[in-house]
Amino acid sequence: MSLALAQFNDLSQEVAVSQLLICCTSSAWANKLAYARPFADVDALLANSDAIWHDVQTNEANLLEAFDGHPQIGNVASLKEKYRNTQDSAAHEQSGANDAADDVLEALAKGNQDYLDKFGFIFIVFATGKSAAQMLDLLLARLPNDRATELANAAAEQNKITRLRLSKLLGNA
Structure with a gap:
């Protein structure tokens, strides 16, 4: 609405x-x-x-x-559907974003579960315009953080969303 x-x-x-x-x-x-x-x-x-x-x-x-209002990105089948639908992307988008490889999607699903297990809440990121590989890079960069840092990072991303x-x-x- x-x-x-x-x-x-x-x-x-x-x-x-x-x-x-x-x-x-x-x-x-x-x-x-x-x-x-x-x-x-x-x-x-x-x-x-x-x-x-x-x-x-x-x-x-x-x-x-x-954070509970967001679905967890962790199901490989739903990730495949999300990122495979970018094949008709506009010409200005990077070709790497057009087809997410299975290994990237599997690593993203595993990373999301690792994040949830470590911090107790799902990985929150402003995903608009990001490829699966970019999302994975962001997740892996944030995974070593402590919980307080990740609460602050997730809060900032939540505000963008x-x-x-x-x-x-x-x-x-």
């Missing part, structure tokens, strides 16, 4: 929260952002979202609640 900002501003608190939970499943973030309405423009909404996310991410439970989803909700992406 795409809304105009004026429509979003006019929603009841309950309906606004339910729409925001589509963008990020942190109930603290969604409730605070819905309460902060009305917004003069999308930039004001995004700035408020950033500020509220910065505030609520200090509570690990809020982060984990947000949330901003994109907010823009889509309001028909701006």
Whole structure:
């Protein structure tokens, strides 16, 4: 459902929260952002979202609640489907992104499970425009981190994802 900002501003608190939970499943973030309405423009909404996310991410439970809203990338069959569908990519995209090799997909699935086992939450990354190999490189680079570092990394990535989803909700992406 795409809304105009004026429509979003006019929603009841309950309906606004339910729409925001589509963008990020942190109930603290969604409730605070819905309460902060009305917004003069999308930039004001995004700035408020950033500020509220910065505030609520200090509570690990809020982060984990947000992370739980993402599917785990770990099933090789679903990874194959996701990355094989890029064969008709635009000419400007790197040819390496056009066809993810089985070994890359299997390593990505294993890396995701290793990440979950180590940190207790799934690997969160702003995946838009990234190939399977790029995702694997990012995952492997972050896997040696400690949990506090990864909570911060995942929180930053979550915010990027949330901003994109907010823009889509309001028909701006």
